[in-house]
Amino acid sequence: MSISVSGAPSATTAQRAANSPVQRVTGWLTTIHHATIGASLLVASALWLLVATVIGVVLGFDRLDASSAVVDAGALTQLFSLHRFALVFGVAAPAMLGLVVWSLPAQLHAANLSLSRLAAFGWWSWLVGSVTVLVSYLGNGGPGGGDAQYVETYLLGLGIVLVALALIAVSVAATVLTRRNGRALSDVPVGAFAALVTALGVVLTLPVALGTIIYVWLDYVNARVAFGGADLIDTWLGWVTREPHTLLVVVPALGVLADAVVRTARGRQPLRGVVLIGVGISLSVVASSATQQAHVFALGDTPTGTLQSLVPYALFNLVPLLAPLVVVLLSLLALRAGTPGISGAFVAAFLGVGMIFTGLVGSAAMHLDALGLVGTVFGEATLVYVVYGAVLAAIGGITLHAGSVTGRALPDGKVVLIALLGFVATVLASLPHYVAGFLDQPANVASGFDDSGLVGVTNVIVALGHLLMLVAMLGFVGLVVTSRRGDAVTDRYRVEQPA
Amino acid sequence: MNHRRSTEPHVTRRFSLSRMRRTPLSRAMVRATTAVGAVVGLGSCATNAAQDTWQPKGxxxxxxxxxxxxxxxxxxxxxxxxxxxxxxxxxxxxxxxxxxxxxxxxxxxxxxxxxxxxxxxxxxxxxxxxxxxxxxAKTDDTELVINVTGQQWWWEYDYPAQNEWGITQPIITSGQLVMPVGTKVLLRETSRDVIHSYWIPALNGKRDAVPGRIHTLRLEADEPGIYAGQCTEFCGLSHANMRMEAVALSKEDFATWVANQQAAYQSPAEGTLAKEGESVFLNQCVRCHQVDGLKRPDGSLAIAAPDENVWSGAAPNLTNLMTRNTFAGAMFDLLRDACRDDVWNAESAEFGAKYLAGVDEACLNVNDLRAWLRNAPEVKPMYANPALLADTNGKYRGMPNLGLSESDIDKLVAYLLTLK
Amino acid sequence: MAIIERPAPGTTLVPALAPSAPAITPARTFGALRRPVATTGWKSWLFTVDHKKLGLMYGATALFFFIIGGLEAVLIRLQLAAPEGKVLNADLYNQMFTMHATTMVFLFVMPMAAGFANYFLPLQIGARDVAFPRINAFGFWCLLAGGIVVNLAWFFGGAADGGWFMYAPNSGPVFSPSHGVDFWALGLQIAGIASLTGAINLIVTVLNMRAPGMTLMKMPIFTWMITVVQFLLLFAVPVITVALFLLTFQRSFDAKFFDVAAGADPLLWQHLFWIFGHPEVYILVLPSFGIISEVLPVFSRKPLFGYPFVVFSGAAIGFVGWGVWAHHMFASGLGPVSVAVFSLATMAIAVPTGVKIINWTLTMWGGKLVFTTAMKFAVGLIILFTIGGLSGVTHSVAPSDTQQTDTYYIVAHFHYVLFGGAIFGIFSGFYYWWPKMFGKMLNERLGSWNFWLMVIGMNLTFGPMHILGLQGQPRRMYQWTEARAGEGFFNLGFWNLIASIGSIILTLGVLFFLINIVVTARSKVRAPLDPWNARSLEWMTSNPPKEHNFDSIPHVNHLDEFFHRKYEEDPTTHTMREVATAEQVLAELEKNADAHIHMPSPSYWPIVLAAGMPVVALGVIYSIPVAIVGGLIMLYAIYGWALEPATAPAIDHDESSSNGHNGHAVGASHG
Amino acid sequence: MFKVGSKLFLGTTGFAAVNLVAYLIFVERLAIGGVALSMLFAALIGVSAAVLMINDGDDETQPRDTALTRASMWPLIAAVGLVLLVLGLVVSQLYFIFGGIVLVAALAEWMVQAWSETASDDPAHNEFARRRLLHPIEFPVIATLGLGVVIFSFSRIMLAISKNAGTVAFMVLSALVLAVGSMFAIRPALKPALVSGICVIGAVGIVAGGIAGTGAGLRPQLAEAAAEDHFSHRECGPEKAKYFDKKAMKTLSLRSNVAAVIELRDGKLTADVYGFTRPQQQVSVPRANPVTFIFRNFDSAERRMVAYLGTAAAAMPVDGEMAGKHGDTNETCTQLIPQGAEQALTITYNKPSIAQDNDKPFTLTVAGLEGQAIEVVVP
CATH class of the missing domain: 1.10.287.90 (Helix Hairpins)
Structure with a gap:
């Protein structure tokens, strides 16, 4: 079954074809076409990745010498916070949702998203909201910031970002639920299913964050007693940028992997139902979000005490691990069952999901009281793993769907190279901090720790890792641009969907 | 005849028995018959209405x-x-x-x-x-200038110092405009609240007194006498009762009048009813009404503060009240009918003397004056009703009901009679 | 009903009976409400857009307010019959004369003229309706709403008490603490909408919808005068609306437009008011001039003498009328230069007015005068208006005016102009056009009583006021005092009494008219098709006219087209010879009847929109949320209106569309 | 019946139940987490039920995807409105209100557009329906906004350029309007595009001028007056009279209520009172009524007129507050005005002259000029 738009060519198609620059701009401004919105989100997330990597580099170099600070100490707190915001809400979320928006209708053989205007609204809101947050950081308004007006701006900007993402998610969920063109939910591509899971997760959890923001904001504006003002914003809202919650945002990566492996293997996915369940397991993270707490496992004095600690820990940290684990394992199974060829999409997605898995494992480990990793750079590394993993998966996803969405496939070999480069970058940018975590390098500071020996080295490597990620990203962007310029390449991924 | 709404029938009977027997309507009928009879005597205009516009006197x-x-x-x-x-x-x-x-x-x-x-x-x-x-519209040959200020529902006249007329201190009066005959008098009109219109038909056409503006109107009378007029721009509740009279005196009589107006205040003798009236006046009336030269028991000058009690900030100055023939915005005569007719119908040669004689107890229209003092808003429609003061911050417009006792009224009347 | 399907040409038609309309079911609706479809019963009146029904409703409303205003006048005269009148107190009296003038000017004469214009202007120019029928309906309901709002104040603490001229600052909240002035200002603003929309509507109608062949100089004179009036309204109403708007803001929102302490000049109001107020006088009187200019030729059996002069003098009055407003302000202290200029301009306006009187007289000259009641009223107008006009000349002389203004002389003057002029013309119109409107003739005997009682009553009421005024009795006094009444022949008491007696006689005269209406309504005798041997197009259709006015739109060749179809001049003897009866003329027209006639459809929206306005007004006075509710009602109505096509689509007319004619509009109006 | 979708939700619901129980047992009983999990559980039950009810995944019930949504600018505008709304919470209420209006308007337009597109199968009819519904609002609002911007820009231009230039600008503009209008009148068949083009150019020109005018600021006189706060009240400070509008006195309204014109000539102060042929040294004014004096300076030096208003509460300038308490001297004055200039002063005297307890009459004097005074008599 080939992908085609049923019915008459839509007005948006006509607009996209319009040549005049003014028409192109107005066409973009008023667009409700999934590909345009998705591409916009992807490009914007690439820009945010630029910001994130640059910050990563700056932070890494700043930590070289713990006795001196390149960046002003006050600004440093903001910089760490901005780094996290950029990674989660600037890169991971828009990249994943952008990928979904971009490719979902094509996966479903639908003409467009349902509630496409809502998606457009979400995209523009996310754009202006994230810019607002960025501006508020520049004005010293992030968590711990000192400028009251900018702190308020930060909170409200973050609120807009959350609302925007939720709106996009609503559109995505509605699309999957209503535009399957007669297919059962169990028959849709795993990517679409993962999109649904992500969307539901986002819709279910982000309102919790939004409510918290409103509480914090009201408190901040009026009294600053209950929620502790700017300094404690991170305490109240930090969970949205931590694992395992971030897993929710990057679930589409699992879908990319599952779809990519089928195409690479040119076969069917064995145990497809298990894959779907595995993806669905990610939703368990919703619960951890609702509690807004980190669940650390510590051995209690009594068995009951131990159990009381273990069960929530297992529920909130170990169960989510199952999701990537199942998908990765079954994808390997699918490879074995089929006749795999070399595939950029698969490589990137596999590496990406692997990274995500690594991050999640790290997160689970961090919450073991015995290891004493809480409060160290270990936590930072887990986030980088997850987000960069998501970036890799997004590269895979774009490669996977480029042919069907744009009609121009990406060259596999180059994508594989870039994926490998990104993999190396990810590992460099995070693994050293796993090590440094065990060496007790504290998180969120650039000074006041022992920078001798291995710790110093890790920071250098991390900085280089971020730099490398930047290079990988730029490489991929270049690849996309050149592929669009060149002649149309047949989509080698265009295969029959499994029934 | 004048407005009568006395609450005391016996007083009414005493003073105007002959008139009250006939209702106004029946009286008009009688008049109608006489009028039809008088068609022959069309030429005789002497008995026409007081404000006849076809009988110019200047x-x-x-x-x-x-x-x-x-x-x-x-x-x-x-x-x-x-x-x-x-x-x-x-x-x-x-x-x-x-x-x-x-x-x-x-x-x-x-x-x-x-x-x-x-x-x-x-x-x-x-x-x-x-x-x-x-x-x-000519004004450059003016001989006497008088400022006229309209207010709901009376006129205030003040005479700026003009040495050639012996006016060395400003004279302030109300109700009756006193002017010398054969003199080009220029009125500078303005208003404190709404638009009024000054009109003495026998002397000139009308001219509106507009708040915020000064309009001029020239009057000149050929003969001594009283010339009736009336506010002719609708100015609210008592528009119908806002009358005025121009009193033309010979130049000598005018000089006498000026001198009298500028004379020092004479306090009533101790122990008289009038002296008690003065203290009633100081207690009640002086809040709004000025009597120049009146002193409080502690010797300080009594200064009226109408600006604190009256919305428009002014009330008639009662100095030498009894030299005027009217009160309450010329709605009522101070003279009883007989005395009033005597003055109004006087030959021009005798008029000055009769007018300058002022009002004495025998001639005082005590009936209307007492009704006025007893409850002013009842006899003259005014916004003195406290229920309607919301828009004026509680300040009165027009004279309120003072709630004076009958004995206070006795004393006040006695006191007012000394103001001449 | 929007489409009238007529039998094929050749079928004979009973003139008085239009084919009954088929049942209509709106197939779909754009608005929130489905279209009204009733063709009989009260709903057919409430939601009608038919100019004739609206004309009748204008007339009925105006007559109602005429009675109200008349009762107010009688109360005023009773109060003033004797000195120290006790019928009313000062406050009530002030309200009474304010409302008397307001009612008579805004709620009787203007709507009555609008009624005649609505009914007869399309008929006279051979049109099937006005240009904007729904706006026409809206205008009427605005007028009614405005009239109700103005009079509602009686029940909410007292009506307006500042005089119809409502001079600032006496109209401010301090000097007029009741809400009467608020109701007055808002009510008149609402009623003003009626005038403005009516003006635009009729101007467009006259300019665009005349029958073929009817050039402007072949237009009936009544239509001409109405057109001039509509132009006057078009320019005058916005001025008073601005003034009223300022007044409303001054009173309800503490604005300072007329607050002297804040540096305002109270004369601003006077200028605004009289820039409207003087053209208003011509707005009141020109329609009546038009009416008697129709009546006089008919009953003189002779064309209007100097038709172009009458037309141009009407237009000239319309123009010069704008340059004379300050003659109402000669005593306001404008300064001698302004006074002199306006004095001369006022004199100048006497010339075109005189031209009219001369032409009317010369129309009668050499004619064959038939003294029906309509003719009697017309001749009465000539005489009485001449008196009013001449007394007007006496106070165009500014110095003289400073003695007369604001006295009863002015009251006498303008009642001769407005009662003797405007109202006599209106009564002439009643008697002349009654058979056309209702198919029955008003009783001429009762009409004679009506006329003579009104003439006598009118002269007895207002004649003495000349004397009262010259004797110096000011206007707007709730009492006069005997002390200044004088004795002798010219005493105020006698003439006040005469005037009051006259007002009773006048009331009797009007009563005879009302009796006449009842008697006529109960009579079974139908009027002949052409009872007066009339001359203009409105008589060239049935009595009363069919919904679509004319079966076929006549082609016009002459001024007085109808007359020329009936009579021809013998070229040798120069005498007129009847060549056709009215019935024959009509039958000729019906032979060529149009097959499909698209008429505008009835609508709910005009009345709903108008109903929102009093709610807004009450809200402005009492509570802003109420105003918002009113605003929402209006918004709803505007939407309904905008979404509803003026003419229902053919599909809405199931019966007629089934027989194969799917609505090709013929010569119909849409708006 | 149990398709994947419903299975998913049922599973999640069960999982949420487990979570809830576990949380209640192991973590804490009354904390917010418990509440949140119960809510989540309840919500998931609802969602699952809904999924079951709509028989999700049933092939036959799924409609084929044919509806195409058309491009829309309202999402973008709504997003801008949202941000303005939120920024307004921080910055100013103005933004909040504006953002709210934009947001509500955009959502309303959006809704109507969405509604109209599903109104029927005929896009032309749908578009027609939308226009009928919205144009009655859109056109007036847009026109009002456009006109408002143009008028505001025009006012900025007029405030920025000098008075004479303003007159010229006004004349040029009206001439242009006349010319363009005549052109349209003479050639009614002009292309609409040309007409609208000219109007747009005109509007853009004015708006550009307005922006430039705003940048240039008020003309010097106005700026100076604004800086000295002369728009609100008048004081006896050392300000300049340059900005004073010498022609203002010539207006009818002010001229007509002038009690006297006070002239300073050859070191002599005289009062010109209308009605008196000779200059006066005394002016009699009514009490409790605002009166205006005009001061004319024929002296070569800059002068100001000072009105002595007696002790407090005797009089007060019309536009000022009573200064000081009882017994304090009360004065008001004009600005310093140069030779040939004139200025007005409006005063209300509430007390008569005799109410002055220190025997010092109300006077009008000129600062720096000894022995010259006009007495103001309030009878």
């Missing part, structure tokens, strides 16, 4: 009259011509079975002629009108 009004008489005549003639023409047409061309006439649509030459004739007549009228308008 050069300004005469100028107007000289202009309007021919115009009325011309208008009358034109009217008669039209009536005659129409009547003739009705009689001559009535349907007597004649055939349907020729369907003529007009004769332009006739039309144009009949258009040009009225235009010419009006052009002539226009030229004379023009002259009179500018003559009436």
């Amino acid at each position: 050069p300004n009004a005469k100028m107007i009259d000289d202009l309007q008489q021919p115009i009325f005549a011309v208008a009358g003639i034109i009217g008669i011509i039209v009536f005659a023409a129409v009547s003739y047409a009705i009689w001559r061309f009535k349907d007597r079975g004649q055939p349907i006439p020729e369907q003529t649509h007009g004769k332009p030459a006739l039309e144009i002629t009949l258009t040009v004739i009225p235009a010419l007549i009006l052009a002539v009228v226009g030229v004379f009108t023009f002259r009179v308008i500018f003559d009436l």
